[in-house]
Every structure is written in structure tokens, then in C-alpha cells.
Amino acid sequence: MAWDPAFESAFHPQAVAIVGASASGASRSTTRGGANFIRAYQQIGFPGRIYPVNPHAEEVLGRRAFPSVSTIPEPVDYVIVSVPAPEVPAVLEDCARAGAKNVHVYTAGFRESGAPEGVELERRIAEIARRERLRLVGPNSMGLCYVPRSRMSIFPGVSPEPGEVAFLSQSGGHCLQFIQYARGLGVRFSKVISYGNGIILDSTDFLEYLAKDPETRVLCVYVEGVRDGRRLLELVKATNPVKPVVLWKGGLTQSSARAAASHTGSLAGEARVWDAFFKQTGALAVYALDDMADLAMTLVCNMIPPRGRRAAIVLSGGGYSVLAADTCAREGLEVPEFTPETQRALREFIPPAGNSIRNPVDAEAAVRNADLFLRALELAAADPVVDLVIVSLHLDMLRQVGEDNLRRMGQNLVRFARENPYGKSVAAILDSWGGDPVVQKERSRLLEELPRAGVPVFRNLLRASRSLAKLAEYYAFLRKAQGTLDVPD
Amino acid sequence: MAWDPAFESAFHPQAVAIVGASASGASRSTTRGGANFIRAYQQIGFPGRIYPVNPHAEEVLGRRAFPSVSTIPEPVDYVIVSVPAPEVPAVLEDCARAGAKNVHVYTAGFRESGAPEGVELERRIAEIARRERLRLVGPNSMGLCYVPRSRMSIFPGVSPEPGEVAFLSQSGGHCLQFIQYARGLGVRFSKVISYGNGIILDSTDFLEYLAKDPETRVLCVYVEGVRDGRRLLELVKATNPVKPVVLWKGGLTQSSARAAASHTGSLAGEARVWDAFFKQTGALAVYALDDMADLAMTLVCNMIPPRGRRAAIVLSGGGYSVLAADTCAREGLEVPEFTPETQRALREFIPPAGNSIRNPVDAEAAVRNADLFLRALELAAADPVVDLVIVSLHLDMLRQVGEDNLRRMGQNLVRFARENPYGKSVAAILDSWGGDPVVQKERSRLLEELPRAGVPVFRNLLRASRSLAKLAEYYAFLRKAQGTLDVPD
Numbered sequence: 001m002a003w004d005p006a007f008e009s010a011f012h013p014q015a016v017a018i019v020g021a022s023a024s025g026a027s028r029s030t031t032r033g034g035a036n037f038i039r040a041y042q043q044i045g046f047p048g049r050i051y052p053v054n055p056h057a058e059e060v061l062g063r064r065a066f067p068s069v070s071t072i073p074e075p076v077d078y079v080i081v082s083v084p085a086p087e088v089p090a091v092l093e094d095c096a097r098a099g100a101k102n103v104h105v106y107t108a109g110f111r112e113s114g115a116p117e118g119v120e121l122e123r124r125i126a127e128i129a130r131r132e133r134l135r136l137v138g139p140n141s142m143g144l145c146y147v148p149r150s151r152m153s154i155f156p157g158v159s160p161e162p163g164e165v166a167f168l169s170q171s172g173g174h175c176l177q178f179i180q181y182a183r184g185l186g187v188r189f190s191k192v193i194s195y196g197n198g199i200i201l202d203s204t205d206f207l208e209y210l211a212k213d214p215e216t217r218v219l220c221v222y223v224e225g226v227r228d229g230r231r232l233l234e235l236v237k238a239t240n241p242v243k244p245v246v247l248w249k250g251g252l253t254q255s256s257a258r259a260a261a262s263h264t265g266s267l268a269g270e271a272r273v274w275d276a277f278f279k280q281t282g283a284l285a286v287y288a289l290d291d292m293a294d295l296a297m298t299l300v301c302n303m304i305p306p307r308g309r310r311a312a313i314v315l316s317g318g319g320y321s322v323l324a325a326d327t328c329a330r331e332g333l334e335v336p337e338f339t340p341e342t343q344r345a346l347r348e349f350i351p352p353a354g355n356s357i358r359n360p361v362d363a364e365a366a367v368r369n370a371d372l373f374l375r376a377l378e379l380a381a382a383d384p385v386v387d388l389v390i391v392s393l394h395l396d397m398l399r400q401v402g403e404d405n406l407r408r409m410g411q412n413l414v415r416f417a418r419e420n421p422y423g424k425s426v427a428a429i430l431d432s433w434g435g436d437p438v439v440q441k442e443r444s445r446l447l448e449e450l451p452r453a454g455v456p457v458f459r460n461l462l463r464a465s466r467s468l469a470k471l472a473e474y475y476a477f478l479r480k481a482q483g484t485l486d487v488p489d
Numbered sequence: 490m491a492w493d494p495a496f497e498s499a500f501h502p503q504a505v506a507i508v509g510a511s512a513s514g515a516s517r518s519t520t521r522g523g524a525n526f527i528r529a530y531q532q533i534g535f536p537g538r539i540y541p542v543n544p545h546a547e548e549v550l551g552r553r554a555f556p557s558v559s560t561i562p563e564p565v566d567y568v569i570v571s572v573p574a575p576e577v578p579a580v581l582e583d584c585a586r587a588g589a590k591n592v593h594v595y596t597a598g599f600r601e602s603g604a605p606e607g608v609e610l611e612r613r614i615a616e617i618a619r620r621e622r623l624r625l626v627g628p629n630s631m632g633l634c635y636v637p638r639s640r641m642s643i644f645p646g647v648s649p650e651p652g653e654v655a656f657l658s659q660s661g662g663h664c665l666q667f668i669q670y671a672r673g674l675g676v677r678f679s680k681v682i683s684y685g686n687g688i689i690l691d692s693t694d695f696l697e698y699l700a701k702d703p704e705t706r707v708l709c710v711y712v713e714g715v716r717d718g719r720r721l722l723e724l725v726k727a728t729n730p731v732k733p734v735v736l737w738k739g740g741l742t743q744s745s746a747r748a749a750a751s752h753t754g755s756l757a758g759e760a761r762v763w764d765a766f767f768k769q770t771g772a773l774a775v776y777a778l779d780d781m782a783d784l785a786m787t788l789v790c791n792m793i794p795p796r797g798r799r800a801a802i803v804l805s806g807g808g809y810s811v812l813a814a815d816t817c818a819r820e821g822l823e824v825p826e827f828t829p830e831t832q833r834a835l836r837e838f839i840p841p842a843g844n845s846i847r848n849p850v851d852a853e854a855a856v857r858n859a860d861l862f863l864r865a866l867e868l869a870a871a872d873p874v875v876d877l878v879i880v881s882l883h884l885d886m887l888r889q890v891g892e893d894n895l896r897r898m899g900q901n902l903v904r905f906a907r908e909n910p911y912g913k914s915v916a917a918i919l920d921s922w923g924g925d926p927v928v929q930k931e932r933s934r935l936l937e938e939l940p941r942a943g944v945p946v947f948r949n950l951l952r953a954s955r956s957l958a959k960l961a962e963y964y965a966f967l968r969k970a971q972g973t974l975d976v977p978d
Contacts, residue, residue, distance in 0.1 A: 171808020
């Protein structure tokens with residue numbers, strides 16, 4: 001199905017119908033059943049009209065119920081279908097009669113069940129949807145599950161706050177997990193979409209929409225199977241240079257492909273086909289939710305794009321230096337030895353005993369003096385062998401030196417981030433043991449101010465180096481694709 | 490230096506001397522200086538006598554100071570040396586005169602500094618220590634930094650609680666990080682040792698001691714450089730079948746080897762030499778602190794040793810099933826398809842729609858019914874293609890069904906862990922969003938009861954599968970080494 005501007009009405013509905021909401025508000029379970037959708041919309045204050053559809057009830061959750069979609073007195077922008085699978089075809093016919101084009105089928109029990117009845121039912125609803133030109137989301141999906149501008153969130157208790165990241169996911173469970181996890185990193189969403197079996201609207205349709213969506217700046221995508229691989233490739237290739245596409249392909253192993261077949265009825269495809277896909281598109285490949293969230297967080301905070309993989313690391317602790325260098329190398333960054341000039345300049349204020357000035361900078365002496373620390377950062381950033389600067393601080397350690405030291409270190413870090421005199425990418429890790437309110441307050445402040453100054457804050461050095469290596473690869477791909485040569489010698 | 494029973498007195502001293510404690514109690518920094526050692530001992534109530542040594546003070550932190558170790562009126566079991574590097578040789582000569590054999594040199598500024606004076610100073614103190622048969626720990630080290638039975642902890646605020654894991658580390662910073670992190674997983678320590686440059690007592694000496702130490706059941710080791718590689722290999726080979734050795738080799742990459750040279754003056758050695766080391770010893774290789782902590786946690790909770798790598802996964806959520814299978818495969822586990830008998834039995838109570846009974850078991854229906862859930866676990870464990878069972882629960886989801894459901898699910902999980910009718914290894918993941926006190930209470934209870942029943946609880950499936958794959962490898966190595974063939978067909 002081609003991209004359709006009328007699709008907008010699905011994301012920003014004035015009137016929604018929920019088919020299969022039971023009279024008592026009770027349902028098979030707390031997360032299933034149409035009544036839960038109504039409840040979720042009510043909880044967050046969805047501003048549009050909500051129409052329960054149930055031929056056996058007068059009222060559902062305090063709202064008048066209608067026997068069918070076609071009996072609702074106004075055109076409906078978005079229909080959620082939550083009736084048993086065998087009843088879905090009749091509901092779709094009714095939607096068609098009512099002129100309701102945007103239909104989300106929540107119900108499962110189709111191709112993914114593996115049962116012949118399910119396969120046949122899926123064939124039938126696809127046929128109806130095609131004939132009636134329904135923009136069908138699903139079946140076996142959570143639908144357009146989180147649209148902040150419309151105050152739509154189907155997850156009870158998860159209030160939609162607007163942001164610039166879209167998450168497009170074949171899995172509904174991943175949507176909730178991802179929203180919850182990424183929010184902890186400060187990531188907010190433009191749209192979150194779960195499309196399940198994707199028999200009419202597939203990853204490509206949503207991708208095309210999101211590529212043009214002015215609210216979306218970064219695309220995160222979880223796919224299990226793809227119907228039109230060629231189209232996906234062309235779309236990602238075209239979108240990725242403008243809006244980065246972080247793509248997580250599930251089902252690359254034999255057992256997970258089996259799980260994908262049971263989950264969304266997908267044929268998960270071979271690993272080497274996907275290798276070729278990533279090589280050609282330059283999309284950012286991830287294998288887990290936390291990696292995806294880290295990249296989204298980094299991409300929205302406007303970090304200066306790394307010009308290469310050569311990292312300077314400024315931290316405190318000898319063992320940690322060794323670990324940091326090992327971790328960076330393992331995740332694909334380089335930790336080059338500083339030039340003799342940089343080493344000489346660092347040696348002036350970092351004493352030899354138990355410290356290092358070669359990279360990583362073990363700046364134990366400097367973390368007791370905020371001005372020396374700032375100087376160490378500047379020297380590291382100034383070195384021509386360095387593309388990016390990773391600074392790791394243990395806030396409780398700074399606090400042990402003194403509350404004033406903690407605060408001034410933070411101020412200098414923010415200052416360095418803002419001024420960034422050498423235009424290098426900068427990332428931070430802010431360790432703390434928790435518990436100390438002074439430390440927690442300073443940490444919260446830095447977690448706000450640093451990303452605003454273009455500095456992503458990672459949970460640890462592993463996460464930082466993994467994301468930064470991935471980003472270096474992404475920008476190298478873009479530079480190569482664009483034929484520009486602004487890579488430093 | 491050979492293993493010496495007199496060494497025991499260093500771990501369980503009646504009298505300690507701290508050389509270089511300044512009169513005011515002030516010091517170059519909060520973590521440096523002898524006064525901090527005194528303060529740390531005082532804080533946790535060290536039961537022995539503490540003697541400050543300072544020729545320029547009458548009293549340090551309310552204790553009478555002595556001008557030298559040899560003027561202290563009783564034999565001293567353990568001496569901590571925290572004077573500038575050039576003064577260390579004279580202090581060692583004084584210790585020798587006093588008959589104090591256990592000397593820990595905290596001071597840095599020796600070979601690791603890279604400066605010729607430092608190299609020469611290290612040569613001199615090694616010579617004195619050898620001549621006088623001092624059991625010297627360090628220099629550039631935190632020493633015997635955490636010995637619960639003696640209530641010794643050099644980390645202010647970190648109170649020593651006894652356990653069965655020993656941590657032997659060339660890095661002092663890793664000691665504190667590891668103690669803090671592992672405590673969060675319920676790991677407690679027998680001894681934690683930081684030996685720095687290791688010029689007299691090296692990894693091998695401590696390893697030999699810990700191998701015989703009745704308080705220690707699991708050995709975690711962080712090394713950067715090794716003086717006698719052959720001896721280390723023989724020791725680990727002999728110890729590993731009796732007390733598992735989890736070994737983290739730092740400095741395997743070029744830049745981290747450079748960091749290791751600056752940190753402990755170590756020549757870090759080549760990656761392929763260490764590959765051969767792990768192949769011959771069967772030690773559990775890790776590359777990070779959290780992996781080490783997970784293995785320590787698993788090894789002390791007496792999980793039934795996995796007979797192989799074939800995992801059954803019981804969880805809830807289709808997308809999560811795909812992720813789980815992918816993650817397990819990536820970390821080295823297999824997720825075999827259940828036998829038709831198991832699938833048939835699961836199908837009786839797990840409905841086809843949106844669920845899977847092939848492995849992973851997407852038991853969404855069963856997590857709403859604690860008895861069905863127990864039955865699903867038992868069926869998975871009974872399947873002959875399964876070596877280990879990983880169960881992943883989201884406690885808030887269980888709670889959404891009802892408080893009673895949450896509690897009964899927990900009870901049944903503990904019951905399954907205790908009875909474990911098929912003798913399979915079992916591991917758990919207990920997700921929660923935090924915040925809900927009922928969930929937190931149940932979680933705390935399970936975090937106590939499950940390990941006691943031999944079930945390790947991991948932070949997520951990645952961590953679980955990584956550790957379990959490593960353990961499967963460890964036990965396969967032992968079986969092969971012992972020539973027994975109790976591997977299932």
C-alpha cells in the first residue's frame with residue numbers, strides 16, 4: 001500500500017471506536033480486551049471521542065455502546081478491533097460499510113498460530129482489507145500505541161510525552177519495554193507503532209510515513225520478517241542520511257527464527273542477507289533494546305559527529321584505565337597514544353606516581369582540582385590524533401574530596417561541553433553509588449545540562465564505546481556515500 | 490616466594506603499624522595517606538591494636554605515635570607503608586630490624602612511573618625484601634584490603650561481611666568497584682587482595698594461599714602482568730577443578746597494555762598466549778567486572794552444574810521470545826525445539842494465539858495462573874533435549890493480574906527450584922520497573938530464597954545466558970579432564 005496522507009487521521013484521530021469492549025469492563029485479562037484500551041485512553045486524558053462497540057451492551061465504562069461501527073453517528077478516524085479471531089472478518093466488513101479506513105486489529109490467532117484455521121482467517125481479512133482499501137494495522141499487534149501529540153497511549157500508566165524518536169516495532173512487548181527503558185535515558189517519542197503480522201501495512205509503509213513525518217528525527221525499527229525486502233532496502237537507504245535509522249533485526253538465529261514464526265508469523269531470513277542489507281544502507285545495526293536506546297539518546301542530543309574512531313579517555317584509576325582501553329578496543333574504537341606535546345603538557349600537572357598521561361589519562365590528581373581537570377580535557381581534545389573524548393567521573397569520589405569540588409568539576413565539564421574549542425565529539429559517564437543526596441542532585445543536573453550541550457551520558461564505558469563506534473561507522477558511511485573527504489589525516 | 494603459614498598472621502593481625510600517618514590526620518587527599526587507613530580501621534571497629542608511625546608527631550587521630558616500627562613495644566603482624574617513594578627503603582630496613590615480616594607498600598612511584606628513579610627504587614626495595622625475607626605486598630597497591638574475619642577494610646564506609654568469594658586483583662580500584670557491585674548481587678567475600686606491582690608476593694603466591702584457604706570457595710582474579718607464567722598455569726590448572734577460578738586478564742589490547750605498563754609496570758603479554766592459557770587450565774575467562782560478579786554469584790549459590798548448553802526458556806511476550814533466543818545463541822547457548830511430547834503437553838493449557846510452545850515458551854496464559862506456570866516449568870525441565878531452564882518473569886506484569894497471583898507465582902517458582910524434579914540447572918530473571926512496594930517486597934524475598942535453592946537470579950537474559958554458557962563450558966572441561974562421561978546423549 002502506497003503512502004497516503006489520509007493516514008494522518010489514524011495518528012491524530014478525533015473519534016475512535018473500540019470493538020469488543022465488554023459491558024462490565026472486565027476482560028479476559030488485564031492487558032487484553034477492548035475495555036483496557038478505553039481505560040488507557042481515559043487515564044491519560046485522550047481529547048477525542050471514544051465509542052465502545054458491543055452489540056450486547058448498552059454502556060461500557062460509563063460510555064454509550066454501539067452495536068456496530070456503522071451505527072456510530074459520526075465518521076470514525078481509528079478503529080481498534082479486539083474480538084475473537086473468527087469474528088474479525090465481519091467487523092472489517094462493517095468498518096468498510098461505515099467508511100472507517102484506519103483499522104487496527106489487536107486480536108491474535110492468525111498465521112502466527114501455525115494452525116490451518118489461523119492461516120485461512122488471515123488470508124480472508126487480507127482479502128477484505130485489500131478490496132475495501134482499509135489501512136489495516138496488524139493483526140496480532142498493539143497498533144499505533146503511543147502518539148504523544150494526540151495523547152494516545154495504550155499502556156496504562158505510561159503518559160505520552162513528545163520527543164523526536166519514532167519506534168516502529170513488529171513486537172508490542174518491545175514497545176512498552178523500549179519506552180520504559182529509553183525514558184530513563186531521557187529519550188522521548190514522536191510515535192510508537194506496533195504492527196504485528198503486518199499483512200497490509202508493513203514496516204515499509206510506516207517507514208515511508210515516518211521518513212516524511214516532521215515530528216520524527218530519529219528512526220528506531222524492530223523487524224522480524226519483511227514482505228518486500230527490496231523496498232525496505234531502498235527506503236532505508238534514502239532515509240538514513242537524513243534521519244538515522246537504527247535497525248534491530250530479530251530472528252537471525254535458528255531458534256529465534258522459530259520464535260519469530262510463532263510470534264508474528266514471519267519468515268525471518270538469513271543472517272548474510274541482512275549483513276548485505278546493512279552494508280548497502282548504512283543503517284545502524286543493533287541486537288538489543290539497550291543498544292538501540294543508547295543510540296537514540298546519542299542521536300537526539302546533537303553530539304558533534306565523530307570524525308573517526310580514535311578516542312581519548314579521561315578518567316581516574318589505573319585498573320579502570322586498563323579496562324577502559326580494553327573495552328574500547330573490543331567495541332571498535334581506537335585509543336591512540338597522545339603526541340609527545342600533549343604528554344609533556346599533561347605531565348606538568350599530573351604527577352607520575354600511579355597515573356598515566358599517555359591515554360587513557362588517569363587524571364586522579366586532576367579530579368581533585370576542577371581547573372586542572374578542565375585543562376586535561378582541553379589538552380586531550382586538542383591532540384590531532386583524537387576524534388572523540390570520553391570522560392568518566394565517579395561523582396561520589398569527587399564528593400569525597402569536597403562538595404565544592406563536585407560542583408566545580410560539574411561546572412567545568414558543562415563549560416567544556418559548551419565551548420568544545422576543538423570541535424571534537426564528547427561523551428560522558430557519571431558513576432555514582434546512589435544514596436548520597438548531594439551527589440544525586442548534581443547528577444540530575446548534569447544529566448539535564450550535558451545532553452543539552454551535545455554530550456550524551458552513558459551508563460558505563462562499555463555502553464559508551466559501543467554506541468560511539470557505531471556512530472563513527474555511521475558517519476564514515478555517510479561521508480563515503482556523499483563523496484566528501486572531510487576526514488582528518 | 491613459597492607459601493608460608495606465617496602469612497596467616499598478615500590476614501589476621503593482632504597488631505598493625507601504619508607508617509606515614511600525619512599528625513593532623515590530614516593528608517594529600519582523602520583516599521591517600523596513612524591516616525585514612527587508620528580511619529577506615531577505626532570506623533569498622535578493627536579489634537586489634539593500631540600503631541601510627543611518625544617521627545614528627547606525638548599522636549595521630551587520638552593514638553600515640555611511634556618514631557619507627559622498631560620502637561613499637563610489641564611484634565607487629567602487618568605494616569602499611571605510606572611514605573614518599575624515596576623513603577620506602579629505609580622503612581623496610583626498619584621493619585626488618587623489628588622482625589615485622591608482613592609489609593604492605595601503599596606508596597606508588599616505582600617501575601610503573603616509567604621514570605629511571607622509580608625503576609631503581611623498585612630494584613632496591615625488592616633487594617631489601619628478598620634479603621630480609623619480607624612478605625612484601627605491592628608497592629603501588631591497596632594491600633590486603635578487605636578481610637572480613639579480621640574486620641579489616643581499607644575502604645571507608647564499606648563494612649566487611651564474610652562470604653566465600655576471594656578477589657585477587659592487581660588493581661586497587663577494581664577491588665572497591667567489585668566489592669560494591671558484587672554486593673548488590675548478594676556476593677560476599679572471604680578476602681580481597683590488591684597486590685599492585687607484585688614485586689615479591691605475586692598473583693601465584695596469593696593464589697596458592699587462597700587455594701588452601703578454607704574460607705574461600707570461589708576465586709576471582711584480575712591480572713595485568715605475570716612474572717612466572719608457567720607457575721600460574723600449573724596453579725590455576727590444579728585449583729580450578731576444586732575451586733573455580735574466574736580470571737580476568739587486563740591489557741590484552743595494544744592501548745590497554747600501554748595503560749597496564751603505566752598502572753602496575755606490567756608487561757601485559759600477547760592475546761594468543763592467554764588463549765592457550767585458558768584452553769589448558771579451563772579457567773573461566775571474563776573481560777569485565779560485571780561478568781566476573783555474575784559468575785561468582787552463580788558459583789556460590791550451588792546451582793546444579795549444567796550438563797550441556799541446551800536451554801529451555803520460559804517467559805512471557807512474543808518479541809521477548811525472539812530476543813531471548815537470539816541472545817542465547819549469540820552468547821553460546823542452544824535453544825532446541827522441544828520434543829513433540831512436550832509441545833503436546835504444553836498445548837493443553839497454552840492457547841495457540843500469540844503464544845509459543847516450541848521453546849522459548851511464551852507462557853503469557855500461564856503467568857496468569859501459578860499452577861499452570863509451575864506445570865510449564867516442569868514440562869520444560871522434563872524434556873530430554875534440555876540441560877538448563879531459564880525462567881524470566883516481569884513482576885509488575887504478574888502484579889497487574891493481582892497481588893495474589895504475584896505471590897503464588899513466586900511461591901511456585903521457589904517450590905520448583907527446591908524440588909527440581911529433573912535435576913536440571915535453573916536460573917531466573919526477575920524484571921520490575923521499581924516503584925511498586927508490593928513488587929519490591931516480593932522481589933527481595935525471591936532474591937533471598939531462590940539463590941538459597943540453587944537458583945541464581947540475573948539482571949537480564951544477556952547476563953544469564955553469558956554466565957550459563959561460560960559455566961557449561963567450565964563443567965564440560967572438568968568432565969573431559971576427569972575422563973568421566975556423564976554427558977547426556
